[in-house]
């Protein structure tokens with residue numbers, strides 16, 4: 001029995017790990033500028049775990065494969081003649097365990113990792129401008145007004161460049177002059193993951209109540225987004241929403257009415 | 260509107276009847292005798308009393324088609340149903356050291372596990388018995404009988420937990436239950452009566468098996484089995500209506516008061532999606548647990564008893580196939596259910612998939628992936644049963660790679676957990692090219708690939724030991740056509756998947772349909788071609804049942820455990836998205852224990868429940884063995 005045989009699946013797993021960790025971001029950055037430089041650790045852990053499981057399954061489904069790849073462990077740990085390799089492998093496993101533990105306990109300056117929901121469920125009612133709005137049924141009153149549409153969009157653009165551009169950027173990419181000062185970073189409206197998948201009432205609520213208005217699922221980082229209903233009028237907010245969708249070319253999500 | 264606690268009179272009466280019926284139903288399986296039947300307990304008497312007592316009775320909703328459109332108020336001067344009361348903390352009984360919420364959670368979940376099992380098993384037992392009758396092969400009959408044997412203890416346990424659950428609900432949440440009974444009282448009594456029917460069928464079906472094993476009586480026996488399944492299925496859809504009502508109430512007015520039409524309350528927007536998902540899931544679940552039973556026997560039986568091993572290997576395989584047949588349509592039934600949740604309430608939908616619970620769906624995806632991996636591994640190990648399978652080994656590695664990649668795509672979360680350094684490095688939550696991760700476009704592509712790959716594993720397994728003979732068209736070209744079919748299908752699925760990235764969300768949803776159809780068409784066509792190809796076939800090498808490695812049996816255990824866990828987590832999820840409501844948006848839960856647990860807390864408790872259940876399952880597996888030991892030593896051998 002070849003005692004080092006299990007190193008083959010192990011090497012395969014390691015190669016795949018590095019391909020994910022370094023290769024994928026590198027390849028991405030070559031293909032498209034601005035691709036993520038990392039795969040988040042939390043996802044990485046799951047990927048590696050299941051890659052390891054998959055590799056083991058593929059290597060052990062036949063009896064021969066099982067004996068060749070798993071047998072050596074029995075050989076190392078149960079055969080009295082294998083003292084040296086047993087000792088070496090125990091030390092290696094021990095060191096690996098120590099390294100993993102150290103990674104977990106070593107102090108860092110990072111905020112603790114927590115699940116944060118970017119688009120939390122809106123409350124059914126929200127209070128703004130001293131009124132109560134029902135988020136479920138709210139519609140943008142200016143959208144129907146076809147006559148003044150262009151004028152409204154233009155006015156919305158003014159609101160945007162006077163108030164929002166510092167954070168959300170002149171091209172709405174979330175990269176305004178101050179963007180990297182915030183955690184979480186300002187939303188990128190061109191991205192199909194923000195306003196493109198939200199209804200106007202949701203966006204109205206998010207602008208009106210800002211970071212402090214977020215429910216608890218959006219913690220621990222209440223965003224730096226200001227509470228705009230304290231600074232803008234209701235009409236200005238509706239106008240800026242028109243502008244956001246017009247500029248980015250997205251259309252707001254329409255919620256199908258249910259019976 | 261804000262009526263203070265006003266328990267409805269009708270509700271309380273139904274409540275008593277229900278309690279008595281349930282107590283009897285629980286005692287019944289333990290009494291071990293068949294004498295106790297519906298005669299001892301006449302529902303009609305109680306209803307007659309209702310009328311005679313001159314007290315206002317609930318208006319008949321079902322029959323009143325002419326007068327009442329669905330969901331509209333039934334005019335009645337006699338009885339006005341009360342809206343749900345606004346409760347305060349003190350309205351809930353406080354028992355020191357006893358957390359009502361947790362108890363109800365634990366007991367309800369355990370009840371559901373056993374109930375799902377004992378409803379699922381008879382469905383395929385009946386089918387297997389029928390196959391046995393039609394093919395004349397006695398082995399099927401024996402196997403079906405043994406499956407029933409395993410589920411008998413499960414039946415008692417399901418009933419016991421059900422009784423305990425009803426008891427706890429009425430004790431711990433009296434006002435809520437009285438509101439529910441004021442609406443569903445009739446269906447609750449119907450449920451209790453159905454339970455008698457279920458017990459009757461279960462006992463006659465199981466204990467009558469040998470006695471009715473002759474040409475004349477076999478039909479009667481099959482009819483009993485059919486009765487059992489009908490009773491079981493009806494039981495389930497009735498109780499589903501209570502759960503779906505709590506999530507998406509219907510048949511009530513704006514203030515939550517019942518409008519009088521029971522059918523409108525039952526037939527809410529989530530009832531049928533829930534029914535469908537649960538029926539399919541129950542079959543799959545029953546299959547996975549009986550597979551675990553066969554695996555348990557396989558690993559514990561004397562390795563020298565080759566015949567026994569062959570039997571349990573075959574039994575494990577059959578259960579496994581049942582579980583797989585149930586598994587394949589589940590993702591789609593699941594999507595329908597979720598879609599309806601969104602349709603009913605956008606807020607609930609966001610809470611479910613994008614909000615606090617999102618991470619649970621990652622766990623769900625991980626467990627489903629574990630199911631697929633175990634399933635494929637079991638199939639690959641099964642190739643070892645026959646020597647000739649070696650010629651297909653070369654396909655396993657690529658298949659494994661495809662499965663792992665598809666699986667990684669399928670569980671990639673929508674809401675990513677990132678450290679703050681990572682967030683800044685990344686500069687947002689959405690990828691500049693791929694956009695948000697974990698979107699349905701990618702997931703659907705992945706899940707269809709996963710299903711196709713698994714089906715391919717199954718096809719390889721089926722032809723492992725045989726080859727087509729003759730020079731008919733299909734025998735010669737069947738494989739090539741199938742390869743072309745798979746290639747075209749994968750191309751179609753992947754192209755649709757990529758395409759759906761670049762179109763707006765509203766159109767994207769619609770693309771999952773052609774993807775699913777592609778998968779379904781491939782599966783059906785491949786089966787048909789297989790049938791034609793191997794019409795004439797010869798064995799290349801003998802298939803040796805029982806020649807299975809032990810590790811393949813652990814894959815079967817893994818399957819059962821993953822299924823149980825999945826049910827626990829998803830059931831929790833379904834129930835918990837109501838958040839602080841007893842009945843969503845109309846009846847608030849103001850008890851001290853009403854809280855939405857954090858995910859680790861919920862996952863921990865679901866895990867504890869799964870462990871308790873698994874312990875009970877081992878007890879359940881061990882019971883029939885114990886029973887046959889007490890009788891004749893040879894009895895067990897004779898049973899199969």
Ligand code: HEM
Nearest residue numbers: 375537540544586589590593594597627825826829830833
């Ligand atoms: C292969 C895929 C799937 C499997 C094996 C599966 C399995 C199950 C099982 C066994 C249950 C418990 C049924 C019962 O209590 O009787 C369940 C419930 C549930 N599933 Fe799935 N499911 C799958 C896909 C999905 C998907 C894709 C979704 C939604 C995105 C979903 C949503 C749910 C929900 C919300 C419940 C709770 C319903 C209840 O209260 O029982 N499922 N699932």
